[in-house]
Amino acid sequence: MKKPRPPSATVTIKHVAQHAGVSLGTVSRVLNNAANVDPSLRQRVAQAIVELGYEPNPVAQSLRSRQSRVIGVLLPDIQNPLTAAAVTGLEPVLARAGYTLFLANSHSDRARESDVLEQFKRRRVDGVIVMVGDDNDEATRAQLRDFSVPLVMLERVIDLDVDCVLTNQYEGTYRATRYLLGLGHRRICLITVPTITHSGRERLRGFEAAFTDLGIEVPRDLVHSEGRAHPYGRDAAYSSLIGRAPATAIVVSGGHLAGVMEAVRLLNLSIPQHLSLVTLGDTELAQLIEPPITAIRYDWPATGRCAAELLLEHLAEGRDAARPPSRQRIIVTHEFIIRGSCAPLGGTIPRSEHAVPARS
Known part of the structure; x- marks a missing residue:
């Protein structure tokens, strides 16, 4: 005689055991994929689970297994x-x-x-x-x-x-900054996350080291590392791009790139004719802007x-x-992706894209 099937909402491990004609312990061992279960019993339990539509209770399982x-x-x-x-x-x-x-x-x-x-x-x-x-x-x-x-x-x-x-935020920022220094830029702005994080500290350290290794004074007035949101990136870029000694290049964290581009638009600047730009983190935005933005690409x-x-x-x-x-x-x-957003101070360079591998 076929065993009655309980309503699906009330199916429990006890029903599965009764339907399969095995003990509660056997059902439990099958559900927990224990090795010491006879294959024929395992098959009976599996069939009962399918026929009854039993779904294990994850909360109850976690209490039993402590996982x-x-x-x-x-x-x-x-x-x-x-x-x-x-x-x-x-x-x-x-x-x-x-x-x-x-x-x-x-x-x-x-x-x-x-x-x-x-x-x-x-x-x-x-x-x-x-x-x-x-x-x-x-x-x-x-x-x-x-x-x-x-x-x-x-x-x-x-x-x-x-x-x-x-x-490797230190190495990435160092390479980006040295690249811009090699193009003749000295008024280089850094816009990054706060130094209360490892990322912020390492970016600042890499930025400073690039200047120091060449015996060039770090432009402290162009370092911005106090905020994370889009408006912070916009305002930091805007303030660095006006005045008597504006930035000619910016190294910017990927999360601030949209804000920097808004400032560039507000000031009606062209990249790379008026401003060279490198982003720390290769986002879709960096790839879709015209010209595409030179980037440190982290995996x-x-x-x-x-x-x-x-x-x-x-x-x-x-x-x-x-x-x-x-x-x-x-x-x-990481990789250094050279695109068309950087030019020598007072000049231009081709916009061909190529990757420069990280140093070992």
Whole structure:
């Protein structure tokens, strides 16, 4: 006689066991993919699951296994095309391993950041990939130190024993600045994110080193590193492009490029005739502007993939007590893409595009 099928909304593991004629323990072992299950019993349970339309309760499963199969990812600005590209790199790696993303945007707001991290804890995520707004902040450091799950920092360096995956902002900014100095520019403006982040500090360091290595004074009045939003980039560029000694070239972070281009339009300037421009981060905007913008191209999808792979390594280490955890700092390489947005001071150059590999 065919066993009655319960309404789909009420199907439980008990119904599956009754339908298959096995114990609750057998069903549990099948659901958890245990090795010690007779193949014939496994087939009966699988058939019962299909026939009843049983769907495991992820909350109940996480309570039993102490694994949520969820990874928390916190970014300061998911609208930034470069950090968004990191997500496109890490998401498929985690998905193939059976993990779901809990993606949150802090808007570089410390209170919001703190709340999201607490939500990660309450929801019992298995691991965290995080790009904090201020990697010097003691409260942030203390909150991250309190996490009991694997943690990987993305594009940030913090005083904790955790993995970091970084782009080489120092080398990229140094190369961009030396290139402009080699074209005869001296009034070079830097527009970047605040130096409360590793990216901001490394860009400023690379910018200064390029001048210092040539014995040229750094134009401190043209350094802008206090804001992240579009209006900041616009206002910083505008103020640097007017006056008695305006900038003749700009090195700008990818997230500020749109603001710089707005200032260029407002002042009715032409690139590269009036202004040479290099962006730190190769965005679609940089490629579509006419002329296309010379760029330091960082492989952000690779950065995301690397962060996800490191996190999975540590999750595996956590399940293997005999394997001690290892901590790594990985720096992803970059290319220098020469396009038509730069010219010698007082002259012009061809607009052909080519890539210059990073120095080893």
